Amino acid sequence: MTRQARTDKSFPAAGGQPAAAPEELAILGIGLPAWNRLLLVAGLVALVVLPFLVEGFTTFQMTQVAIYAIAILGLNLLTGYNGQFSLGHSAFFAVGAYTAAIAMNHFGLPYLLTLPLAAVISFLVGFAFGFPALRLEGLYLALATFMLAIAAPQLLKFSLFEPLTGGAQGLVLMRPEAPAFTGLDDDQWLYFISVIVMLALFWLSGNLIRYRIGRAIMAIRDNPLVASALGINTPLYKTVMFGISAAYTGVAGALSAMVVGFVAPDSFNFLLSVALLVGVVVGGIASMRGAIFGGFFILYIPTVAESFADVFSKGLSWAAYGVLLLAVIYVMPSGISGLIDAVIRRIAQPKQAPRRTDPAADVATAGPGPSNREKK
Amino acid sequence: MTVATTDPLLRVTDLRIRFGGIKALDGVSFDVGRGETVGVIGPNGSGKTTLFNCLSGIYSADEGGIVLDGAAIRGMPAHEIAARGISRTFQNLALFPTMTVLDNVKVGCHSHSSSSFVANALRFPSMLREEAEIRDRAWHWIERLGLEPVAHQLVTDLPMGTQKKTELARALAAEPRLLMLDEPAGGISHEEIDELEELIRRIGQEFGVTILLVEHHVALVMGVCARVVVLNFGQKIADDSPGRVQSDTAVIRAYLGTD
Numbered sequence: 001m002t003r004q005a006r007t008d009k010s011f012p013a014a015g016g017q018p019a020a021a022p023e024e025l026a027i028l029g030i031g032l033p034a035w036n037r038l039l040l041v042a043g044l045v046a047l048v049v050l051p052f053l054v055e056g057f058t059t060f061q062m063t064q065v066a067i068y069a070i071a072i073l074g075l076n077l078l079t080g081y082n083g084q085f086s087l088g089h090s091a092f093f094a095v096g097a098y099t100a101a102i103a104m105n106h107f108g109l110p111y112l113l114t115l116p117l118a119a120v121i122s123f124l125v126g127f128a129f130g131f132p133a134l135r136l137e138g139l140y141l142a143l144a145t146f147m148l149a150i151a152a153p154q155l156l157k158f159s160l161f162e163p164l165t166g167g168a169q170g171l172v173l174m175r176p177e178a179p180a181f182t183g184l185d186d187d188q189w190l191y192f193i194s195v196i197v198m199l200a201l202f203w204l205s206g207n208l209i210r211y212r213i214g215r216a217i218m219a220i221r222d223n224p225l226v227a228s229a230l231g232i233n234t235p236l237y238k239t240v241m242f243g244i245s246a247a248y249t250g251v252a253g254a255l256s257a258m259v260v261g262f263v264a265p266d267s268f269n270f271l272l273s274v275a276l277l278v279g280v281v282v283g284g285i286a287s288m289r290g291a292i293f294g295g296f297f298i299l300y301i302p303t304v305a306e307s308f309a310d311v312f313s314k315g316l317s318w319a320a321y322g323v324l325l326l327a328v329i330y331v332m333p334s335g336i337s338g339l340i341d342a343v344i345r346r347i348a349q350p351k352q353a354p355r356r357t358d359p360a361a362d363v364a365t366a367g368p369g370p371s372n373r374e375k376k
Numbered sequence: 377m378t379v380a381t382t383d384p385l386l387r388v389t390d391l392r393i394r395f396g397g398i399k400a401l402d403g404v405s406f407d408v409g410r411g412e413t414v415g416v417i418g419p420n421g422s423g424k425t426t427l428f429n430c431l432s433g434i435y436s437a438d439e440g441g442i443v444l445d446g447a448a449i450r451g452m453p454a455h456e457i458a459a460r461g462i463s464r465t466f467q468n469l470a471l472f473p474t475m476t477v478l479d480n481v482k483v484g485c486h487s488h489s490s491s492s493f494v495a496n497a498l499r500f501p502s503m504l505r506e507e508a509e510i511r512d513r514a515w516h517w518i519e520r521l522g523l524e525p526v527a528h529q530l531v532t533d534l535p536m537g538t539q540k541k542t543e544l545a546r547a548l549a550a551e552p553r554l555l556m557l558d559e560p561a562g563g564i565s566h567e568e569i570d571e572l573e574e575l576i577r578r579i580g581q582e583f584g585v586t587i588l589l590v591e592h593h594v595a596l597v598m599g600v601c602a603r604v605v606v607l608n609f610g611q612k613i614a615d616d617s618p619g620r621v622q623s624d625t626a627v628i629r630a631y632l633g634t635d
């Protein structure tokens with residue numbers, strides 16, 4: 001009976017947020033959800049036209065940003081949303097890259113098919129690593145994943161695997177060529193493949209974190225004991241999340257192998273793990289769109305740092321990078337994504353003219369909007 | 377109900393757990409009948425929370441039996457026990473701090489839903505239907521506890537009493553057979569305690585939920601419990617009606633600390 005009474009209130013039966021959600025904020029008279037859709041469409045249009053407006057090298061760089069964004073999103077699913085720390089994602093990146101390279105070079109697999117293969121194999125490797133990770137938390141997990149990152153390049157160079165991996169020399173790949181009917185050049189073609197894969201993976205993870213599974217993985221992050229007392233199979237969720245996270249990063253690795261046309265052990269060293277983690281933090285922990293900002297950051301900031309350092313001494317580029325990183329974290333403690341949210345909260349106004357209530361209070365209470373789940 | 381002795385919902389026999397030298401539970405046995413509301417009281421450190429932790433699978437008892445509705449559940453992982461119908465609140469607030477009130481309550485529905493990773497990631501229609509059910513159920517309890525105005529707010533922004541209600545709503549959203557409340561009246565106002573007393577009574581009567589209530593607030597325990605189990609240093613020292621427990625000499629001695 002009470003259930004009946006409830007449906008009379010304005011809560012739609014399916015889809016979307018309940019009507020009671022504080023969505024009535026607006027900027028320039030346009031509601032925030034409308035802005036979201038607008039920006040999404042504008043972003044998609046920009047993604048499509050971009051490679052026709054810039055030169056080849058920039059297209060190539062944008063492709064790399066998309067690839068990093070995928071890897072960062074993968075790490076963010078694990079660390080930001082599920083609370084498991086990893087310094088070992090360079091290893092999963094390597095698994096994906098080598099899966100693609102070996103499948104193409106030794107088994108002649110069409111390059112597009114190497115993507116799902118890399119996803120499956122990286123998932124399995126990540127899932128398997130998730131079991132020992134269950135027993136480790138915080139610093140211990142950081143250490144164990146750190147060892148993974150250290151070990152990966154050595155294993156790839158290991159003489160026993162050399163016939164497959166090419167040892168220290170690595171493997172040179174045939175760079176995929178654009179099909180003639182598309183009228184695209186190769187850079188543009190790889191750009192579109194990477195961007196489409198990125199969009200698909202963003203869509204999947206957006207769904208994953210929004211519903212039942214997402215609540216469960218975030219509940220585990222927030223309080224694992226309570227999560228299990230509420231019926232969440234914590235070990236299973238944590239290992240699966242390790243697998244999914246590794247799969248994302250592995251797909252990024254496979255794309256990277258194609259785009260660069262070359263894999264070698266030392267491109268997947270510990271510094272790549274650190275870069276991905278930097279991408280997560282700078283973009284915004286537990287923020288999906290943050291992964292894209294993170295991708296830009298880790299691609300461009302090292303170059304910026306180098307030109308900064310050039311002023312003093314060429315050898316100081318990492319020091320300059322560190323200073324830049326600290327500055328960004330200081331100015332934006334919750335990442336670029338958090339800064340954007342803060343700005344929106346500052347300039348957004350209640351849609352209808354404020355009633356008798358104090359508008360400032362209105363904005364303050366409406367702060368946790370629908371996108372709240374994405375923050376922190 | 378007095379069927380407790382013949383077919384109890386919960387039967388605890390000779391439960392023991394120790395932490396180093398401390399026997400936190402030292403051979404505790406009692407039954408809880410279907411539909412009963414049983415109080416668990418005792419001085420600080422007497423083992424009440426430890427008992428709850430053992431029952432919900434957060435601690436694994438060293439020895440003894442825990443039987444829920446005929447099934448032995450001691451040693452089962454916590455999530456399986458939850459799926460069998462035990463849900464609880466925590467002495468120190470244990471909400472998910474990054475989530476809204478609504479999402480916290482939705483997590484309470486986890487055991488009664490089943491959509492998979494794949495169904496979630498690909499937005500299967502079956503998953504969306506289940507989500508609608510979860511939302512309905514969560515809203516049901518949110519309204520029951522008068523939490524609608526704050527449903528979309530982060531729990532950490534809310535006053536203690538509201539957070540406690542959210543935790544109660546989350547536990548109720550699991551539609552448990554056995555609901556365990558660990559000091560629900562701790563840190564809330566007098567009016568809220570009256571409200572709580574009324575609510576606990578109605579949960580028991582209207583929905584037939586069996587309740588175990590740990591509480592220091594004597595009036596609340598006396599108001600809602602037909603039976604009270606008293607713990608002291610991990611042992612049961614009384615198990616009787618509230619009135620008789622209050623005049624029990626062993627209980628009085630335990631509380632005055634003269635033994």
Ligand SMILES: Nc1ncnc2c1ncn2[C@@H]1O[C@H](COP(=O)(O)OP(=O)(O)OP(=O)(O)O)[C@@H](O)[C@H]1O
Pocket residue numbers: 395398399400418419420421422423424425426427467
């Ligand atoms: N995880 C643990 N490790 C070590 N000792 C513990 C642990 N949990 C409980 N204890 C000990 O077991 C005893 C019982 O504690 P418990 O929390 O069950 O008491 P309580 O009856 O709930 O007390 P209170 O009324 O203060 O909540 C205490 O001596 C406590 O220190």
Ligand SMILES: [Mg+2]
Pocket residue numbers: 424425426467
């Ligand atoms: Mg206690």
